[in-house]
Amino acid sequence: MISRKMSYLAKNGSAIRAMFEEGKEMAAKFGKENVYDFSLGNPNTPAPEIIRETAIRLLNESDPVFLHGYMSNVGYENVRDSIAADLNRRFGTAYDRKHLIMTVGAAGAMNVALKTVLDAGDEVVIQAPYFGEYNNYISNFEGVPVVISPREEDFSLNLSEMEQKIGPKTKALILNSPNNPTGVIYPEKDIIALADLLRQKQNQYGHAIYLISDEPYREIVFGDYEVPHLPDYYENTFVGYSYSKSLSLPGERIGYLLISPKMEDLDETVGAAAVANRILGFVNAPSLFQQVVACCADQTSDMGVYIRNREILYRELTAYGYQIVEPKGAFYMFPKCPIPDDKAFCQAAKKYRILIVPGSTFMGPGYFRLAFCVSEKTVLDSLEGFRLLAHEYGMN
Amino acid sequence: MISRKMSYLAKNGSAIRAMFEEGKEMAAKFGKENVYDFSLGNPNTPAPEIIRETAIRLLNESDPVFLHGYMSNVGYENVRDSIAADLNRRFGTAYDRKHLIMTVGAAGAMNVALKTVLDAGDEVVIQAPYFGEYNNYISNFEGVPVVISPREEDFSLNLSEMEQKIGPKTKALILNSPNNPTGVIYPEKDIIALADLLRQKQNQYGHAIYLISDEPYREIVFGDYEVPHLPDYYENTFVGYSYSKSLSLPGERIGYLLISPKMEDLDETVGAAAVANRILGFVNAPSLFQQVVACCADQTSDMGVYIRNREILYRELTAYGYQIVEPKGAFYMFPKCPIPDDKAFCQAAKKYRILIVPGSTFMGPGYFRLAFCVSEKTVLDSLEGFRLLAHEYGMN
Numbered sequence: 001m002i003s004r005k006m007s008y009l010a011k012n013g014s015a016i017r018a019m020f021e022e023g024k025e026m027a028a029k030f031g032k033e034n035v036y037d038f039s040l041g042n043p044n045t046p047a048p049e050i051i052r053e054t055a056i057r058l059l060n061e062s063d064p065v066f067l068h069g070y071m072s073n074v075g076y077e078n079v080r081d082s083i084a085a086d087l088n089r090r091f092g093t094a095y096d097r098k099h100l101i102m103t104v105g106a107a108g109a110m111n112v113a114l115k116t117v118l119d120a121g122d123e124v125v126i127q128a129p130y131f132g133e134y135n136n137y138i139s140n141f142e143g144v145p146v147v148i149s150p151r152e153e154d155f156s157l158n159l160s161e162m163e164q165k166i167g168p169k170t171k172a173l174i175l176n177s178p179n180n181p182t183g184v185i186y187p188e189k190d191i192i193a194l195a196d197l198l199r200q201k202q203n204q205y206g207h208a209i210y211l212i213s214d215e216p217y218r219e220i221v222f223g224d225y226e227v228p229h230l231p232d233y234y235e236n237t238f239v240g241y242s243y244s245k246s247l248s249l250p251g252e253r254i255g256y257l258l259i260s261p262k263m264e265d266l267d268e269t270v271g272a273a274a275v276a277n278r279i280l281g282f283v284n285a286p287s288l289f290q291q292v293v294a295c296c297a298d299q300t301s302d303m304g305v306y307i308r309n310r311e312i313l314y315r316e317l318t319a320y321g322y323q324i325v326e327p328k329g330a331f332y333m334f335p336k337c338p339i340p341d342d343k344a345f346c347q348a349a350k351k352y353r354i355l356i357v358p359g360s361t362f363m364g365p366g367y368f369r370l371a372f373c374v375s376e377k378t379v380l381d382s383l384e385g386f387r388l389l390a391h392e393y394g395m396n
Numbered sequence: 397m398i399s400r401k402m403s404y405l406a407k408n409g410s411a412i413r414a415m416f417e418e419g420k421e422m423a424a425k426f427g428k429e430n431v432y433d434f435s436l437g438n439p440n441t442p443a444p445e446i447i448r449e450t451a452i453r454l455l456n457e458s459d460p461v462f463l464h465g466y467m468s469n470v471g472y473e474n475v476r477d478s479i480a481a482d483l484n485r486r487f488g489t490a491y492d493r494k495h496l497i498m499t500v501g502a503a504g505a506m507n508v509a510l511k512t513v514l515d516a517g518d519e520v521v522i523q524a525p526y527f528g529e530y531n532n533y534i535s536n537f538e539g540v541p542v543v544i545s546p547r548e549e550d551f552s553l554n555l556s557e558m559e560q561k562i563g564p565k566t567k568a569l570i571l572n573s574p575n576n577p578t579g580v581i582y583p584e585k586d587i588i589a590l591a592d593l594l595r596q597k598q599n600q601y602g603h604a605i606y607l608i609s610d611e612p613y614r615e616i617v618f619g620d621y622e623v624p625h626l627p628d629y630y631e632n633t634f635v636g637y638s639y640s641k642s643l644s645l646p647g648e649r650i651g652y653l654l655i656s657p658k659m660e661d662l663d664e665t666v667g668a669a670a671v672a673n674r675i676l677g678f679v680n681a682p683s684l685f686q687q688v689v690a691c692c693a694d695q696t697s698d699m700g701v702y703i704r705n706r707e708i709l710y711r712e713l714t715a716y717g718y719q720i721v722e723p724k725g726a727f728y729m730f731p732k733c734p735i736p737d738d739k740a741f742c743q744a745a746k747k748y749r750i751l752i753v754p755g756s757t758f759m760g761p762g763y764f765r766l767a768f769c770v771s772e773k774t775v776l777d778s779l780e781g782f783r784l785l786a787h788e789y790g791m792n
Binding site: 001002003004005006007009010017020021040042043044045046047051052055056059060063064065067068069070071072073104105107108109110111112115116117118119133136137140141142207208248249250251252253264265268269271272274275276278279280281282283284285286287288289 | 397398399400401402403405406413416417436438439440441442443447448451452455456459460461463464465466467468469500501503504505506507508511512513514515529532533536537538603604644645646647648649660661664665667668670671672674675676677678679680681682683684685686
């Protein structure tokens with residue numbers, strides 16, 4: 001007698017989260033060091049020391065009524081000023097506090113953006129493979145996901161299919177780069193083409209089509225790749241950001257929603273997003289960590305472990321016969337399964353105490369996602385299992 | 397071209413929040429000490445010292461990957477164990493971690509509970525006057541609020557009207573005691589009668605009717621009044637709790653949803669609520685403050701200031717001619733306006749630099765809400781203004 005929609009979702013819960021729970025059980029059974037859990041994007045590298053120092057300093061020096069109190073729903077002024085200044089320094093932009101709403105992580109930011117723009121029945125276009133949770137976020141506001149098929153050769157944007165599928169009901173397009181689950185970064189030329197396409201469709205249908213960019217992995221880039229700053233390319237852009245990955249603070253739920261200064265009806269949109277942040281029950285982003293990230297906006301955790309893990313896994317798994325599009329950012333790769341049934345393959349991996357997530361969870365069946373935000377030791381110790389698994393399926 | 401629903405809400409935003417912003421502007425203009433801002437439930441009494449000590453100890457002693465990391469969406473096991481033990485000690489109950497989901501404050505808990513039970517068109521019964529935000533929370537899930545008229549003599553439960561208005565579409569009833577905005581505590585005899593009524597209606601209509609109790613003010617009780625622990629009286633009960641008021645941590649967004657062990661389809665309901673917490677974008681309650689409140693669950697801020705403020709304001713305002721139902725808990729009172737137009741009266745109060753919120757915001761037109769979670773000095777300094785305001789309207 002609970003909600004029919006929730007009853008369905010509870011019965012068909014998140015495969016990733018189920019695996020997280022299963023990983024905990026396996027760790028209890030076999031010992032944590034003997035389970036190779038690549039299932040969840042939970043950074044293994046610690047928050048930088050400056051996070052601890054800053055939090056303690058704020059706790060010691062600030063008035064607790066200020067530090068733990070309500071502020072405007074959009075966040076503290078000084079925090080938004082600091083983050084705007086950091087963005088302006090990095091991207092040559094001219095943001096101010098007005099363009100920033102502090103949020104309960106990027107998941108909060110995405111929900112606020114979608115609530116702000118969607119009416120029931122509105123369509124949201126997403127390039128597969130993608131983080132399956134977007135379907136739930138869209139469904140929270142009675143929107144309809146429109147899935148764009150993967151281009152399996154390089155997981156780049158399938159612009160020709162977007163051209164066909166963006167229609168009169170399209171209200172938004174979600175982009176996620178560096179991408180979960182593929183690690184792909186969409187290059188500038190594709191962003192320019194996408195922006196042109198969206199502007200043309202806006203003109204054709206006579207209403208705004210919003211680009212909602214989910215950027216928790218912005219700081220995690222391998223080599224010299226550039227992640228284009230989307231508001232530079234397209235006016236009606238929201239950017240959801242999180243410090244979960246860049247500062248290894250996923251449990252603290254701290255991020256922001258950036259609203260382009262060139263957004264149509266800017267003031268109304270900002271006002272509506274502030275209301276959305278309040279009425280969805282977030283009220284405001286956690287106060288202490290707002291102040292902490294404001295002091296540390298230009299810092300990141302040590303990304304060295306992700307660089308090494310990516311190198312080892314890409315090199316070794318390729319050598320074992322796995323087909324992988326080389327990840328350029330984030331801490332995921334998305335290898336092809338040797339059989340069409342990705343669920344069966346991920347099940348088989350458990351024999352080797354390897355936890356990986358079926359690609360169908362990401363609208364990318366036939367693949368698996370490997371989250372390599374784990375220790376280097378876990379990576380090294382897992383290799384024999386990956387080799388045996390490949391052997392079992394005749395890949396080498 | 398944003399969402400029509402949000403465009404409407406942004407234009408008709410929260411009167412309380414608008415006043416909070418106006419209060420900041422007035423403070424900048426006249427000096428903070430010359431503005432008597434009774435508009436927002438932002439505790440003025442600081443968090444107890446143990447909060448600072450515990451947070452610093454945890455930051456110094458815990459592995460940051462654990463302290464700031466993801467945990468199960470329902471919260472850390474040790475945190476839920478501590479809170480269950482604290483509840484069991486206080487209420488003689490037998491809760492365990494399974495019955496608790498850590499949430500982003502009580503606002504998060506209410507949204508999780510409503511998402512868990514509501515399908516589009518389901519009705520939610522609420523006793524007026526009430527926190528207007530409930531309307532938005534219900535509307536988030538396409539539910540329909542059904543308002544029960546106030547019993548103005550004492551703001552007690554209007555059980556006879558509930559009897560008439562609870563119908564086949566009723567899926568839930570929201571209760572808030574100690575009450576915002578009246579400070580009323582619903583006594584045990586009324587809770588027993590309400591539970592009997594809900595059980596009878598469940599039988600009549602053949603489906604569960606959920607009691608969703610919003611209890612951020614549970615710890616703020618004046619004199620010897622008892623706040624009945626609702627799961628003791630009614631099976632299908634959710635309790636949303638927040639440490640915002642009891643520990644003066646409103647900005648940190650930390651609370652929990654308690655699900656009665658006697659809930660119909662308990663496992664499915666708990667599972668669905670965990671999914672709701674995740675997909676609404678909360679993901680989990682902020683991690684550091686989960687651990688902080690687990691260590692401080694039996695503590696509260698110094699409530700002395702609320703006791704003194706209530707005494708002074710009730711005594712003096714009554715003497716000036718205001719009609720007030722004496723508050724028994726929370727830090728609000730809900731005096732009657734001398735004119736039917738509560739908005740005009742609250743506007744007039746600004747002349748005396750007094751900020752109060754029109755009762756119509758709480759579905760209680762003709763009254764005003766006074767949040768006395770301010771300093772005693774603010775209360776004392778405001779009195780002359782309240783006296784002059786009463787005089788202006790011929791109340792004395």
